[in-house]
Amino acid sequence: MRRAVCLIRRQGVTFVESNELLSVSGLSKDFHSKRVLDDVTFAVAPGEIVALVGRNGAGKSTLGRIIAGTESESAGTISSLGVEYPRASRLEARARGVAMIEQRIDIDPTLTVAQAIFRGTFQQDRPHDALRRQAAWILNEMGMTLSPDELIGEVPRPLYGLIEAARVLTDDAQVVVMDEVSAPLNLAEAAELHEVVRRLVRQGRGVLFISHRLPEALKLADRVLVLRESRLVYSGPTSALTADDLAELMLGTTHVAEPAPAPEPPAGQGGTPLLEVTDLRVPGVVHGVDLTVYTGEIIGLTGSRDSGVFEIGGAITGQVTASARTFVVHGEPRSVLTPADASALRFSYFTGERDELGADPSESVARSMMNSGWTTEAGFHAEVAALRKVIAMMASLELQSNSFHKSVGELSGGDAQKVRLAPLIFEDSDLVVLNSPTRGLDVAAQTQLRRLLNDSVLSGSSAVVVSGDAAELRTWCSRVGVIVDGFLTEWIVPETMSPEEFEHRLHAAHTPTAIDQYHDTEPATA
Known part of the structure; x- marks a missing residue:
């Protein structure tokens, strides 16, 4: 490769400008014996x-963290920009123009x-008025509706990634690693992130997008x-691939199983209602949903x-007031005011928001996968039965870790998600x-989980x-209700x-301006 001859100076360090912003060569990482x-x-x-x-546990986040200087390599x-730099130091990486937006983001x-x-x-350290004017311009360019004066403590955590993306736009980082930043975003929010990515590359920067x-x-x-x-098995242009091709490369198989179909919706009034709710309201948020x-x-x-x-899902299971x-549940009038009320009706709730999962990252896989059957007072036979159930669940979920003693915090993000979902799917x-x-x-994990739920x-x-994920809703659900401004406005049947x-249709529903287009519509019914 040819290299340019000019020199660049950043934060006191001189670089030879290269046609490679980032070059990784022979990188290996050992964790204990693996x-x-x-x-x-x-x-x-x-x-x-x-x-x-790559699959959960393939090493994607580890690679990103090594590049960004937050984790060391073994070789x-x-x-x-043409200069090798020492790793295991975020400051060293940042001084050389490398920044990372991680899955887990903490902001004051x-x-x-x-x-x-x-x-x-x-x-x-500039005056806040100066910061807010510039921040308002950046947020507007991204298409975000956040106010520059809003406190971070009042911003939904999934949007932290977009705030970090805006921060990168103001920075001089030449290489930006984005680790699953789009995972918690709906379609409209993901489009905002994609615009930031495109703006970065228009400025001549490079993006590693996980x-x-x-x-x-x-x-x-x-x-x-x-x-x-753990190995790089493919590097090539995206124009040559389909999603199925990519899945086969990830899985190492010549055939990717078709997603399990969602169960057919009940025909007319022939189905048996499990739950019937009328005029559901959450103060200030949900305004009368049937x-x-x-x-x-x-x-x-x-x-x-x-x-x-999200409040509707929480209301059904007693998570919100x-x-x-x-x-009405199974034809009988009921009341769900607390999670305990929901549990008594055999209603369960799961959230992919990691801060809301309620599991201690230091807790073992076995204990996290058990809702019941294994307590400090449990006898020997109960404990053995519980462990057998855990082993069966681990086999069904195909966890990368084969040890139920390992802590949840040691698992990849995807495996941790499966561990926390297991009790709901199997109970x-x-x-x-x-x-x-x-x-x-x-x-593969999505298809596997969908089969278990089906x-x-x-x-x-x-x-x-x-959910705000189009693929998830389309392949899992027989019908999808669109919620706009606290009202259920329509039902969409994906197979049609x-x-x-x-x-x-979903992108329109996820866009804040969608509220205006639905204001004149009548609320939908089930």
């Missing part, structure tokens, strides 16, 4: 978006959005890298982040409310999937339209 990265070599050029995909070299909740965008930059959303990776990136079992869930079906609910869709004119619930269940799961539904259970049309 090799998690093996002889990985690739480069990122100026103005290039490189997607990085290999990394160069930025007392900062305003404007202060968060400029924190850690040379502008952070994602489990294969269509997203193919649509956004110029080139894709595939990690499988909802019927039939026995043996999976329905979806979707909407923008402030539409009330709500009221309803009627709340005997009549209704499961799943908030973003496949967030962070690879394509098996449960075929046995008489029902499920409500609350193409995937592209379905995604277009």
Whole structure:
């Protein structure tokens, strides 16, 4: 490769300008006795978006953290702008123009959005009025509706990634690693992130974009890298691949199983209602929703982040304070005011929001997978039975770790998600409310989880999937309710339209301006 001859100076360090912003050569990483990265070599050029995909536990996040200086390697070299730099130091990486937006982002909740965008930059000490004006311009360019004066503590955590993306725009980082930043975002929010990525590369920067959303990776990136079992098995242009091709490369198989179909919706009034709710209200958020869930079906609910869709899922299971004119379960009037009330009705709730999962990362896999049957007072036989159940669940979920003694915090993000979902899928619930269940799961894990849920539904259970992911809703649900401004405005049946049309309909529902187009519509009924 040819190298330019000019010199660049950044933060007191002189670089030779190279046509490779980032060069990784022979990178390996051992964790205890396991090799998690093996002889990985690739480069990122100026103005290039490189997607990085792979199964849960393939080493994607580890690779990103090594590049960004937050984790050490066992062998290999990394160069930025033609100069090799020592790793295991975020400051060293940042001084050489490498930045990372991680899956888990912590921001001081007392900062305003404007202060968060400029924190850690040379502008952070400027007067707040100056920061807010510039932040307002950046947020407007991104299409975000956040106020620069809003406190971070009042911003939904999934949007932290977008705030970090805005921060990168104000910085001088030449290589940006984005680790599953789009995972918690709905379609409209993901579009905002994609615009930031495109703006970065138009400025001549390079982006390493880690994602489990294969269509997203193919649509956004110029080139894709595939990690499988710690090794880089493919590097090439995205234009040459389909999502199925990419899945086969990830899985190492010539055939990817078709997604399990969602159960058919009940025909007319022939289905048996499991849950019938009328005039459901959450103060200030949900303004009177009627909802019927039939026995043996999976329905979806979707909407923008402030539409009330998440509160509806929480209200059904006693997670949020709500009221309803009627709340009928199996034909009997009931009341759900607390999670304990929901549990008594055999209703369960799961959220993909990691901060809301309630599991201690230091807790073992075995204890996290058991809702009951293993306590400090349990006898020997009960403990053995519980462990046998855990082993069976681990086999069904195909966890990368084969040790139930390992802590949840040691697992990949996807495996941790599966561990926390396991009790709901395998325990005997009549209704499961799943908030973003496949967030962070690879394509094989998503299909596998969908099969397990369908098996449960075929046995008489029902499920409500609350999500902003078009693929998740289209392949899991027989019908999808659109929530706008606290009202249920319409039902969409995915099988009656193409995937592209379905995604277009959802994108409109996820966009804040969608509220205006629905204001004159009558609320939908089940």
